[in-house]
Amino acid sequence: MKCIRCDDDGVRQVAKAPDGSNAWEVFYCEHCNFSWRSSEEPEVLTPEKRPAFFQLKGVDLTNLLQPCPIPPLKVTEG
């Protein structure tokens, strides 16, 4: 299965409806951290129907804006 948002293969099923109803399953993409429930609307679940603005296919995720920059390490005494 491919990710709905970034098209990566690293998707895994992470949950089934906990009440035992089998109403839905939840999937999670290890690459872009997108997750979804199988019962959601087609506008959310179908890559072709989702606005292109929200899609990440081919986007370099190693170069995202970092609102909290990693600070330089402080060298501690001893």
Added chain:
Amino acid sequence: MKVLEEVDATTGKEVQGYKDLRTLLPALEANGQLLRVTKDISPEPGVRGYLRAASAMENDGPAVMFNNVVGYRGKQLLINTHGSWANLALIFGRKRQTPVQDLFYDLSDRWDRYPGEVKWVKNAPCQEHVIKENINLYDILPLVRINPFDAGFFLSKASVISRDVTDPDTFDTQNIGMYRIQVQGPDTVGLQALPFHDMGIHLKRAEELNKPLPVAICLGAPPTVSFFASSCLAYDESEYKFVGALNGEPLEVTKALTTDLDVPAYSEYVLEGYVIPRQRFPEGPFGEFPGSYSGVRAQNRIKITAVTHRTNPIMETLYIGRPWTEHDCIDGLATSITLYKQLRQTMPEVTALNATFNHGLTVIIATKNRFGGFAKSVAFRLASTPHGVSYAKNIILVDHDVDPFNFTAVMTALSTRVRADKDVAIITNTPGMPLDPSSEPPGMGNKLIIDATTPAPPDAVLREVRMVDPVPSAKEAEVIIRKFQEEFLKKK
């Protein structure tokens, strides 16, 4: 000014606040401010519809409790608890119809009782059930995608607790803040806390030493705790002590199981864990308070190591997006009073402050104009508060007798007091709020100051006018009119 008007049905005592969500619910229900949805409802788009609708009702939107969300049947999900002025009034022991400015002054008076008391207890209800193995947040929590193009299921009403790893014994700098949290796998979550947030300071100090930062994430926190988690108190002011001050009784806390953090004893859920140091992971987008989605950013990640909860816990979620939302209500009043108090420390001329619009991107301040130009100085003071630095970009000053929560009154001030050539100023290249789409590059901005106060000498004064006075007999007439309307509606 006072007036606690709610009386606890079981104790007969006046209510100033509630020790937990469970004791609040009967008060909401008795006032028609709690809707229980017991039929089957889908998480998306079913619950989302209620999230949007209830939180759009600024004055009297009810809380809504679900117990049959499809796939989560039997789990309790509560929304919009703080989502209207009526609910906020009830949370603080006032009548549901309390005008916002009255609530503002009442809480502002109680603010001065700081520091309130904090009491440590053992065997706390929030730790009745403990999960340390095979943690799966998708199973444990009834999760909902709040807006359709959010990156996943967000914990939108989480009170996050952290301490400074370089000063772990100082209680008052322990921070409780409401930050957005994205569930990213069964036992990891993404966190957005920005550098100007108090937690941003804790993150930086831990990362400088390459240390994991312990955190506790409370869901379904006591109502006053959630309120203060949304405030912008000074770094060394204790949110917990403010809860004690406003509630008029000690806040009960307990030690978390895996860290040295203090957590509210009556929280419904507590997720314990630590921020992974010096790594970032894709997070977002998320529908945010400016009414638009944030971008995808490289943000912090938390590893969850334990989940504790009460028996039959109540999960809380709030709607955030285009105003009006629950976020605007809970954050708005807490931010308004915090900024009001910070300004009055040096400028007692300030009489009220409204920061309820988009988390204070626009702020209206009522102030006496002690001398010519004074109001603009008040704006500078606001722009130098911790919150105002990056948020307050449009600052409107009105006269001290103008209610800043009254749109008509503020528009009248703008319409009749402003001469743009001398009353409007723009300060360029200041800090900005990154989530504001007009902040470009994200984090940079400017300040717009509009002085709509009546000029004071030595400034050129207005040409002489006589204001139309309030009509004293209108109060009595209003009571008669309201009564007529209520009786008419009852007959219908």
